[in-house]
Amino acid sequence: MAAIAKLLAKLQDAAIRRKVVKDWQGKKITLSAGLIELVLKGFTAYRMQLFLYSKASGAAAIGSSDCWFGVPAKAKKAATA
Numbered sequence: 001m002a003a004i005a006k007l008l009a010k011l012q013d014a015a016i017r018r019k020v021v022k023d024w025q026g027k028k029i030t031l032s033a034g035l036i037e038l039v040l041k042g043f044t045a046y047r048m049q050l051f052l053y054s055k056a057s058g059a060a061a062i063g064s065s066d067c068w069f070g071v072p073a074k075a076k077k078a079a080t081a
Contacts, residue, residue: 011019011031019031023038051067065073
């Protein structure tokens with residue numbers, strides 16, 4: 001995280017939107033689009049895959065809030081009659 005923050009701190013917002021880079025297929029895209037498409041989406045998919053592997057391996061104690069928010073779900077209060 002610190003290394004990424006250090007690299008991005010050197011760039012102004014306008015430069016991130018303007019700078020052109022190549023994606024994995026060689027297509028030219030802006031750096032801002034590249035950060036979303038190549039980094040954010042990739043990390044999200046990787047996190048989901050690890051979660052699914054864990055669930056498939058029998059980790060019954062984890063739920064969707066662990067996957068999406070990184071924390072266990074809060075216990076629900078029992079309904080009173």
